[in-house]
Amino acid sequence: MPIKTTIMSQFVKVAQEQGKPLAALSDQTALLDSGLDSLCFAIIVARLEDELGIDPFSASDDAEFPVTFGDFVKFYENAAR
Amino acid sequence: MKTPRDDQPSLWDAITGAEDEARELSQRWLKDARNTIALSDLAHGSSLDVPRSRLAGRSVLIATQDQLASAAALIELDGVARRLVLCPPDVAAGHLPAVAATAEIEAIVSDREAIGFGEIGDRLFVRSSPHLSSTAPEQRREAHTEWILLTSGTTGVPKLVVHDLASLAGAIEFGTGALGNRAVWSTFYDIRRYGGLQIFLRAMLGGGSMVLSSAGEATGEFLTRAGICGVTHISGTPSHWRRALMSPAARRIAPHYARLSGEIADQSILDRLKAFYPQASVAHAFASTEAGVAFDVGDGLAGFPVSLVGRAGSPVELKVEDDSLRIRSGRNARRYLGAQQEGLVGSDGFVDTGDIVGLRGERYHFVGRRGGIINVGGLKVHPEEVEAVINRHPAVQASRVRSRRSPITGAIVVAEIVPREGADASGSLTREILDCCREALPAHKVPAAIRIVPSLEVTAAGKLDRANA
Numbered sequence A: 001m002p003i004k005t006t007i008m009s010q011f012v013k014v015a016q017e018q019g020k021p022l023a024a025l026s027d028q029t030a031l032l033d034s035g036l037d038s039l040c041f042a043i044i045v046a047r048l049e050d051e052l053g054i055d056p057f058s059a060s061d062d063a064e065f066p067v068t069f070g071d072f073v074k075f076y077e078n079a080a081r
Numbered sequence B: 001m002k003t004p005r006d007d008q009p010s011l012w013d014a015i016t017g018a019e020d021e022a023r024e025l026s027q028r029w030l031k032d033a034r035n036t037i038a039l040s041d042l043a044h045g046s047s048l049d050v051p052r053s054r055l056a057g058r059s060v061l062i063a064t065q066d067q068l069a070s071a072a073a074l075i076e077l078d079g080v081a082r083r084l085v086l087c088p089p090d091v092a093a094g095h096l097p098a099v100a101a102t103a104e105i106e107a108i109v110s111d112r113e114a115i116g117f118g119e120i121g122d123r124l125f126v127r128s129s130p131h132l133s134s135t136a137p138e139q140r141r142e143a144h145t146e147w148i149l150l151t152s153g154t155t156g157v158p159k160l161v162v163h164d165l166a167s168l169a170g171a172i173e174f175g176t177g178a179l180g181n182r183a184v185w186s187t188f189y190d191i192r193r194y195g196g197l198q199i200f201l202r203a204m205l206g207g208g209s210m211v212l213s214s215a216g217e218a219t220g221e222f223l224t225r226a227g228i229c230g231v232t233h234i235s236g237t238p239s240h241w242r243r244a245l246m247s248p249a250a251r252r253i254a255p256h257y258a259r260l261s262g263e264i265a266d267q268s269i270l271d272r273l274k275a276f277y278p279q280a281s282v283a284h285a286f287a288s289t290e291a292g293v294a295f296d297v298g299d300g301l302a303g304f305p306v307s308l309v310g311r312a313g314s315p316v317e318l319k320v321e322d323d324s325l326r327i328r329s330g331r332n333a334r335r336y337l338g339a340q341q342e343g344l345v346g347s348d349g350f351v352d353t354g355d356i357v358g359l360r361g362e363r364y365h366f367v368g369r370r371g372g373i374i375n376v377g378g379l380k381v382h383p384e385e386v387e388a389v390i391n392r393h394p395a396v397q398a399s400r401v402r403s404r405r406s407p408i409t410g411a412i413v414v415a416e417i418v419p420r421e422g423a424d425a426s427g428s429l430t431r432e433i434l435d436c437c438r439e440a441l442p443a444h445k446v447p448a449a450i451r452i453v454p455s456l457e458v459t460a461a462g463k464l465d466r467a468n469a
Helices: A003-017 A038-052 A069-080 B011-017 B039-043 B067-077 B093-102 B194-205 B219-228 B238-244 B248-252 B267-276 B383-390 B427-440
Strands: B029-031 B036-038 B045-048 B059-062 B083-086 B107-110 B124-134 B146-150 B160-164 B184-187 B209-211 B233-236 B257-260 B281-288 B292-297 B316-321 B324-329 B335-337 B351-360 B363-369 B374-376 B379-381 B396-406 B410-419 B449-452
Touching (some): A038 B396, A038 B410, B011 B039, B011 B067, B011 B194, B029 B067, B036 B039, B036 B067, B039 B045, B039 B067, B067 B107, B067 B124, B067 B194, B184 B194, B194 B209, B194 B233, B219 B238, B219 B248, B233 B238, B238 B257, B238 B396, B267 B281, B281 B351, B292 B316, B292 B324, B316 B351, B363 B383, B374 B410, B379 B383, B383 B396, B383 B410, B383 B427, B427 B449
Parallel strands (some): B059 B083, B107 B124, B184 B209, B233 B257, B257 B281
Antiparallel strands (some): B045 B124, B146 B160, B160 B335, B281 B292, B316 B324, B396 B410
């Protein structure tokens, strides 16, 4: 499964679990406007680490943290290379 | 009848003093998987290979493998030795020299050929055997003996906690109970820890007998043997009990009294025990090595009544300050042994247990340990409060909630679950458990992930292992 699909489905799942209205996600959607709070992101990052075996947030301390959903996906795609 | 609370007789004098017409001392015993010691045999016999008088006034380290050997040494040497240090078998050998130095140990009682550390020096090495040798008639046992317990700290040298028979026996009713002296006590604890020692003393001072577990004995074997011995009173931590109830041999015992202590007894384990042993009274007690026994709760409900708090002048005074339970009583340990130890008792005379409680209605409930808090983005979570919710699910045998590092919130909550035998441990179970958690807990306390595991590690002290949590 492409990384983007995995990430997308975790966003949907966690938003649903946490009862958060998820914005329509496009590459341009700002993460802060996605409807998810920091707890949601903490859960998503943990689950993606379990699923993909990578945690780019902890792995790279010099990288710029993602701002948009597109950045977020790229962040994982780069780390997976 | 003499008791340690009256005029401080030794353990042996209290045992023989508790004897009545109804039951000869010869019918009371201590038993492990291999050996039995009749209490009457200790009147003219000894488990030690030197005369007890050689240990008079000495500081003695009791470092035996078998609990039975330690039990015999305690009975023989209280009132004789100046100090008895009870060494649980799991204390790292590397810590023993420091323990021995701090306690000014002059003699070591062991049931092995050699002790785990080389530095015996000019200390007397005393061999213990369950096959008693005959001794000269009784000597006087008038020394006020200190009993030193080692705390089961997770790291570093254990702390040495000073008690005596009076502080240890403060919660024990002498020679009472419907069974009187036909009681057969047992415990999943090691008697060299506070919880187990309480049961040993209840058996000895209350006129009963005791079944001890042997080193390396599996839970099922121990339960089977306890059943054969006719155990009537048995105690353990909630973790001990959760594990015991997973064993088919749990049906081999039919206790009159089942006791929980040492960890939070949540409603589900209380209900499960009561359902499993309907003839038993199920009680949970609060005690710690430092604070002693504070209270027993016998109404089958988790937590304890608010009425227990703030009773000035009662034998045990409780108060709640900064959310933690504090206890002042004659059952408090006297002090720590050794230099530069922080005070065991605060300036107000209370021992701070570090156990966090919360008031719900007319009852206080234990929430967790002060040191065990998970910090999720600045919000506090006690693992135990989440476990209590998870354990309510009927398919859950045991659970452990722990912290997982998060680059976003610092930490998140995750859980491991041992399903009950025969339970469907598929994805629907974790979904159901998460639903329960979401219903009962705020979002930051709900586990971000749940893992199904075959078992959970329990420490030598019988508590859920949170060292890596």
